[in-house]
Amino acid sequence: MTDLGRCSLSAGEAYSMANFEGKMYIFSYPGARISEYDPSRPYRFGENPRDLGRIDEISYRPRSALSGPLGRIWVASIPDYGLWGGPLSWYDPWTGEKKAYYRICGDASCYTLAHLKEQGLIAVGTTILGGSGTRPKVDQAVLFLWDYRREEKVWEGTLDCPVHTFNALLVGPDGRLYGTVKGSGPSELFAFDPKSRKFVAQVSLPGEPLDLGLQNGPDGKIYGFTSSCIYRLDPSSLSLKEVIQEEGAFTVAGPILERHIYFATGHRLRAVEVF
Numbered sequence: 231m232t233d234l235g236r237c238s239l240s241a242g243e244a245y246s247m248a249n250f251e252g253k254m255y256i257f258s259y260p261g262a263r264i265s266e267y268d269p270s271r272p273y274r275f276g277e278n279p280r281d282l283g284r285i286d287e288i289s290y291r292p293r294s295a296l297s298g299p300l301g302r303i304w305v306a307s308i309p310d311y312g313l314w315g316g317p318l319s320w321y322d323p324w325t326g327e328k329k330a331y332y333r334i335c336g337d338a339s340c341y342t343l344a345h346l347k348e349q350g351l352i353a354v355g356t357t358i359l360g361g362s363g364t365r366p367k368v369d370q371a372v373l374f375l376w377d378y379r380r381e382e383k384v385w386e387g388t389l390d391c392p393v394h395t396f397n398a399l400l401v402g403p404d405g406r407l408y409g410t411v412k413g414s415g416p417s418e419l420f421a422f423d424p425k426s427r428k429f430v431a432q433v434s435l436p437g438e439p440l441d442l443g444l445q446n447g448p449d450g451k452i453y454g455f456t457s458s459c460i461y462r463l464d465p466s467s468l469s470l471k472e473v474i475q476e477e478g479a480f481t482v483a484g485p486i487l488e489r490h491i492y493f494a495t496g497h498r499l500r501a502v503e504v505f
Contacts, residue, residue: 248295257292285319286330296343306340314360337367344399352376355396400444410439443483455483
């Protein structure tokens with residue numbers, strides 16, 4: 231491994247990243263600042279990666295980034311300290327233009343993103359959380375569908391159980407939207423049909439799901455993380471099976487690369503051979 235050094239003018243965590251046209255866009259706390267990194271050029275902080283400023287005026291913790299729709303990078307964020315209503319924002323790498331949709335989910339915050347390409351929509355999962363130092367003003371997180379061409383919300387709904395955060399979203403191999411939620415009750419995985427705009431299934435999870443902890447495997451199955459296991463979901467039967475179990479081993483979900491699934495346990499990068 232190589233430590234490339236600093237990647238942002240922000241001094242906190244790099245919360246989310248997105249790849250677009252051969253470049254990496256890194257969104258960091260505080261301030262949801264954007265850094266653009268071109269891996270084909272030498273790494274020299276200040277030049278490459280270069281700072282592109284804040285994504286908008288109030289985003290602070292950029293929890294999820296998505297590239298693609300309209301050739302833009304989209305970001306879901308929790309707002310600054312003492313504020314409510316985390317925006318959905320975008321950055322256009324071609325023009326440098328930025329835009330934020332404030333109060334798009336009221337006093338909740340945008341938290342997770344997925345592109346429903348066939349429908350021309352972005353699925354946005356929210357959290358009841360506001361900025362640090364605040365108490366939630368809403369009781370239930372929601373999932374909503376955003377028409378990025380018309381710049382409007384076209385549908386909003388939630389599960390029939392207490393949900394505080396929609397913390398992972400993924401378009402599965404069957405075109406359905408899958409996601410995980412956290413709340414005051416048991417943690418669950420859901421399937422959502424974007425054509426009928428209905429939640430069509432809910433599956434109990436073996437532990438608390440990790441943020442951004444869902445991905446498609448090379449075998450047509452969906453793989454997910456909880457704090458205690460990696461699990462496999464068969465989209466056709468919605469049957470769920472634990473692949474590997476180790477209490478407290480999984481802190482941050484990582485990618486599937488060839489035969490391995492990567493993840494972090496605290497500061498350690500680890501992998502398990504699955505395929």
